[in-house]
Amino acid sequence: MNQDGxxxxxxxxxxxxxxxxxxxxxxxxxxxxxVVVVIGPSGSGKSTLLRTINLLEEPTQGRVWFNGxxxxxxxxDLNKMRTQIGLVFQSFNLFPHKTAMGNITVALRKVLKxxxxxxxxxxxxxxxxxxxxxxxxxxxxxxxxxQQQRVAIARALAMRPKLMLFDEVTxxxxxxxxxxxxxxxxxxxxxxxxxxxxxxxxxxxREVGTRLLFMDDGKVLEDGQPKSIFSNPTDERTKEFLSxxx
Amino acid sequence: xTARLERLRDWLRECxxxxxxxxxxxxxxxxxxxLGTLVFLALEGLTPSTELVETLTSQSEGAILYTAIAxxxxxxxxxxxLYKRMPTKAAREASVSGAALGLQAxxxxxxxxxFRSGEKFDIFVRLFFSFDVLGPFVDQFLNAAKNTIVMAxxxxxxxxxxxxxxxxxxxxxRVAVRAPARAYINFMRGTPLxxxxxxxxxxxxxxxxxxxVSVFATATxxxxxxxxxxxxxxxxxxxxxxxxxxxxxxxxxxxSYLQAMRYVVVPQAVRRVIPPLTNEFVILIKDTSLVxxxxxxxxxxxxxxxxxxxxxxxxxxxxFLVATVGYLLVTLPLIRAVSALERKLRSGLVGIGx
Numbered sequence: 009m010n011q012d013g014x015x016x017x018x019x020x021x022x023x024x025x026x027x028x029x030x031x032x033x034x035x036x037x038x039x040x041x042x043v044v045v046v047i048g049p050s051g052s053g054k055s056t057l058l059r060t061i062n063l064l065e066e067p068t069q070g071r072v073w074f075n076g077x078x079x080x081x082x083x084x085d086l087n088k089m090r091t092q093i094g095l096v097f098q099s100f101n102l103f104p105h106k107t108a109m110g111n112i113t114v115a116l117r118k119v120l121k122x123x124x125x126x127x128x129x130x131x132x133x134x135x136x137x138x139x140x141x142x143x144x145x146x147x148x149x150x151x152x153x154x155q156q157q158r159v160a161i162a163r164a165l166a167m168r169p170k171l172m173l174f175d176e177v178t179x180x181x182x183x184x185x186x187x188x189x190x191x192x193x194x195x196x197x198x199x200x201x202x203x204x205x206x207x208x209x210x211x212x213x214r215e216v217g218t219r220l221l222f223m224d225d226g227k228v229l230e231d232g233q234p235k236s237i238f239s240n241p242t243d244e245r246t247k248e249f250l251s252x253x254x
Numbered sequence: 255x256t257a258r259l260e261r262l263r264d265w266l267r268e269c270x271x272x273x274x275x276x277x278x279x280x281x282x283x284x285x286x287x288x289l290g291t292l293v294f295l296a297l298e299g300l301t302p303s304t305e306l307v308e309t310l311t312s313q314s315e316g317a318i319l320y321t322a323i324a325x326x327x328x329x330x331x332x333x334x335x336l337y338k339r340m341p342t343k344a345a346r347e348a349s350v351s352g353a354a355l356g357l358q359a360x361x362x363x364x365x366x367x368x369f370r371s372g373e374k375f376d377i378f379v380r381l382f383f384s385f386d387v388l389g390p391f392v393d394q395f396l397n398a399a400k401n402t403i404v405m406a407x408x409x410x411x412x413x414x415x416x417x418x419x420x421x422x423x424x425x426x427x428r429v430a431v432r433a434p435a436r437a438y439i440n441f442m443r444g445t446p447l448x449x450x451x452x453x454x455x456x457x458x459x460x461x462x463x464x465x466x467v468s469v470f471a472t473a474t475x476x477x478x479x480x481x482x483x484x485x486x487x488x489x490x491x492x493x494x495x496x497x498x499x500x501x502x503x504x505x506x507x508x509x510s511y512l513q514a515m516r517y518v519v520v521p522q523a524v525r526r527v528i529p530p531l532t533n534e535f536v537i538l539i540k541d542t543s544l545v546x547x548x549x550x551x552x553x554x555x556x557x558x559x560x561x562x563x564x565x566x567x568x569x570x571x572x573x574f575l576v577a578t579v580g581y582l583l584v585t586l587p588l589i590r591a592v593s594a595l596e597r598k599l600r601s602g603l604v605g606i607g608x
Contacts, residue, residue: 062506091508101499105522114517115507160503167507 010073015040015171015202016061021070023056023226030056031067032226038171038204043197045217045234046206049249053226054206055098058173061204062093075170091119094164098176100156102148108135108159109144112166120167134162138192154185158192165196172196174205190216210253214238222246268344272336277348280329280355287322287359291366294318301386307376310366319363326363329356382575387568391560397553398560399580405474405556406539412478413538414531417485422515424490435486442483448544451476455548470554473545481538488534492527493519532592536585543581557581 010017014037023031030053038044046054059065060072063079063086072079079089103111112131116122122130135141138158148156157177164172174193178186190212197203197216207213213220213234220237222230222245229243238254241247266274291310298309309315333353340346369375388395423435442450454476459467496519504514546559555563561577 064502064506087505087508087510090506093506095503095506097499097503099497099499101497101503103500103503103518103522105525115504115509118513118517119508163507 017073019071021067024068041200043203043218045213046221048223052223058206091167092170094169094172096174096177098179100160107145112163134166138162153181154188157189172203265344268342269348270345273345273348276333276352280352283322283325283359284355287363290318303380303384307379311370322359322363326356326359381571384570384572387570391564398555398557402556405542408474409477410535413481413485416482420486421489439483469548469550488527488530492523529592529596
């Protein structure tokens with residue numbers, strides 16, 4: 009944990025892509041067991057913010073603290089720190105040449121240096137958790153989108169992370185497959201996992217989120233209880249956005 | 255195979271009798287023209303070359319060719335005149351195919367008729383089809399074919415190891431790492447292979463007096479160093495063709511850059527580059543012929559060196575023809591394998607399986 013009791017702490021994060029300023033000074037502290045849902049129009053910087061937390065995007069300016077370690081310090085062993093932060097992508101990014109089992113075990117064996125047996129055991133445990141134990145030997149191309157995304161979640165969870173990041177994980181799914189993924193995430197939240205979730209699923213934000221951020225134009229415009237923001241948004245742009253999506 | 259046969263049977267069922275007659279006429283014209291000539295040649299004897307000349311200029315061969323022309327012209331005429339009136343698509347295809355086969359038969363027959371009337375026809379046949387001169391060289395042909403294949407395989411193996419290494423360097427973000435690899439690749443790709451071979455063997459091995467190093471070994475290494483440059487570009491393109499998400503997913507699981515390359519990126523890239531790598535191998539096989547210019551020792555000769563030596567002893571070009579066939583025997587199956595593999599890759603069947 010960081011000194012202030014938070015698990016993640018972003019200080020004055022700025023991010024440019026060329027001349028394009030995507031994040032304009034973000035300060036954010038996420039406490040353990042919080043489920044922070046980030047909403048906002050496309051291009052508002054939500055995904056960039058999320059990817060900054062595990063330093064997949066390196067901030068142009070500002071600091072990222074995770075569990076008492078400054079990730080933006082060049083001397084920090086990022087590979088080691090990243091094992092504690094799970095990230096699930098919109099496009100799944102499963103490894104197509106490996107089975108579901110292989111997808112999960114490769115990092116367990118090569119990064120955490122578990123034995124083959126331990127890695128398999130842990131992988132089966134996680135596949136069980138997302139309800140896909142019988143698909144252990146299936147290749148990604150043999151799975152539906154929803155199943156692929158659940159394997160991706162199991163792959164991240166198998167590292168036993170302290171924090172899970174979800175980057176629009178249901179956006180690429182057919183509508184009938186969204187629910188199985190959201191249910192998996194909801195159960196994870198119920199189990200007390202700290203989560204930061206970028207999503208367009210307002211139902212999920214309202215039901216599962218313990219905290220809601222509204223972002224636009226690289227800034228956090230709203231930060232509070234999901235229910236109060238949904239029923240009583242303060243910022244004009246939040247009102248406008250919610251009137252479009254609800 | 256049975257599925258293909260069934261499709262053929264369905265197709266035939268949809269053809270009209272007339273369209274099948276046209277197809278048969280065209281096919282028969284080509285078969286009589288080419289196969290008939292070959293069978294006739296075989297029956298009359300392939301050696302000596304005067305026998306071939308006699309057979310080809312005989313009246314019987316003339317009859318074969320004129321028959322082919324007559325059938326071919328009939329197929330062309332009826333096929334092109336009637337195809338638009340055919341009631342089914344299959345019938346139309348059959349009549350157009352018949353016309354096309356007929357056209358090929360007519361062209362072949364006319365060409366051969368013109369050819370055999372030429373005044374140097376007998377010299378041409380003697381130079382390229384004197385199979386009796388090959389006698390003393392046949393054993394050596396197999397040895398030369400083996401040498402060609404061994405040289406190409408060893409060079410390709412060296413090229414692939416070197417190429418993968420170079421590709422990794424070229425993909426580095428750091429100029430200091432990238433620049434030397436890029437310079438090497440550009441040098442190897444920008445200079446003729448023959449020059450590299452001459453510099454390597456005459457310039458370095460002979461020039462500096464490494465007498466115990468054979469031409470074969472030197473040439474194999476230089477071919478490999480050269481192939482490494484081309485292979486590097488193939489691997490680089492393959493690695494860059496992977497979605498960025500693969501690297502991102504690996505890194506977010508805590509893998510280092512090199513681990514991500516080794517366990518995730520390269521295994522997928524290798525699968526994607528099998529077709530271009532095989533093409534490169536075909537080119538390499540052909541490039542081994544350049545080694546003939548270095549003067550190989552008797553037992554280390556590859557196909558072209560064999561052909562050239564046999565030519566020098568007989569003053570006959572038949573060995574060149576045989577060497578050409580030797581290259582085709584190796585390259586054609588590979589070329590076919592590449593197309594088959596590309597079809598599979600397109601249909602997404604490769605990629606499953608470790």
